[in-house]
Amino acid sequence: MSAPRGAEVPELTAADAARGFELGPIRPPSEAQSLLVRVIRNCTWNRCTFCPVYKGTKASQRDVEDVLADVDAMAAVASVLHEKGWGAVRAGELPQESYQVELFRRAGERSVFLQDADPCAVKPEKLAAVIARVKARFSSVERVTTYGRARTLARRAPEQLALLHEAGLTRVHLGLESGCDEVLQAVDKGVTSEELIAAGAKVLGAGMELCFYLMPGLGGRSAADAHVAGSARVIRAVAAAAPPAPATRAASQAGAAPDAGPAHPFVVRLRTAAVSPGTPLADRAASGDFVLPDDVEVVREIRGVLDQVGDARFELRSDHSLNLLPELEGSLPADRERLLTLLDAYLALPPDEQALFALGARLGAFRRLADLDDPQRRAAVEAQLGGYRQPSPDELLAAARDLRARFI
Ligand code: SF4
Structure with missing residues (x-):
């Protein structure tokens, strides 16, 4: 039986490592140390009123051969990093985006994340080929994950999703x-x-x-x-x-x-x-x-x-x-x-304590509710409040709410 599409890998060359590869703009926090494979660019929907990520961009599907070539390039980068370390990037031998491959390497080369907003919109057979290439290049990978849109997934036949799971999507x-x-x-x-x-x-x-x-x-x-x-x-x-x-x-x-x-x-x-x-x-x-x-x-x-x-x-x-x-x-x-x-x-909590905690959490001083009882942490937050003259709890909560936009 022949290998599934994507699983047959060409020999890597030095040019593969130097060529560079695409990285999408975001991934979930839990995928910070994953290899990022950009299957599709931007967001095909792009209309959610709260979402700033892809506004002003156009979505496009990438040719599957280009995505496979990116996986090859990342494998070549990993190999050079293994041999020469980060100095290869400093020396200009590897592209700057190699930092993500280095994070992946340091985490044991276990996890891969498919980008951008809805890789599940790609034909399942193509996505399976990308996953097959990832697994052929990085045998230690245990987890392959992706973003997906509910409308796309709801329209997929069970056999199509089973195909992706069998290919290695976890x-x-x-x-x-x-x-x-x-x-x-x-x-x-x-x-x-x-x-x-x-x-x-x-x-x-x-x-x-x-x-x-x-x-x-x-x-x-x-x-x-x-x-x-x-x-x-x-x-x-x-x-x-x-x-x-x-x-x-x-x-x-x-x-x-x-x-x-x-x-x-x-x-x-x-x-x-x-x-x-x-x-x-x-x-x-x-x-x-x-x-x-x-x-x-x-x-x-x-x-x-x-x-x-x-x-x-x-x-x-x-x-x-x-x-x-x-x-x-x-x-x-x-x-x-x-x-x-x-x-x-x-x-x-009394309203002033609720507000103090909310502001302290946004300022990074409080991580747990019990931190409210920590005199040093309280003092740090109260020092920040020096600029507010006798703020009411509502004013503090409004300030904490405005600070949320900083963390998007
Ligand atoms: S589908 Fe996701 S990425 Fe696209 S606009 Fe909505 S929230 Fe943003």
């Missing part, structure tokens, strides 16, 4: 933003809550991990309750489609070798909403048509979501500097009470 990062149709329409997301559920269920059904990005605050003050209820509904529906936990399945099979899939197939990552300058959402905010919730209101929203997801099973992650409480992480439903207790502890 995780899809998908922007949920909101599960509320009213909010999705208001931000021009171009997907419906039913498409989000269908896409999530299909990704999990194909045996891959799913990572949803939820944006507390995106409904603005006016649609906060609907945003919470819709998002909890979508999370519940997608969690119901996830395969059973490994231990559960092992027990039910009474000793049979379990085929349990990934340990944490469904992850929800929090990305607190912020208004990015120059976006359509910023225009709405300037006209008063959209009011971004402050940190106390966002914490109430997250509490509402956790309250309404019931016994849904998923991992909650808070791994972005936009979030007020990085410690708000755990395995649901087991950790639900602990997480609700943490949120309630913040909500029970």
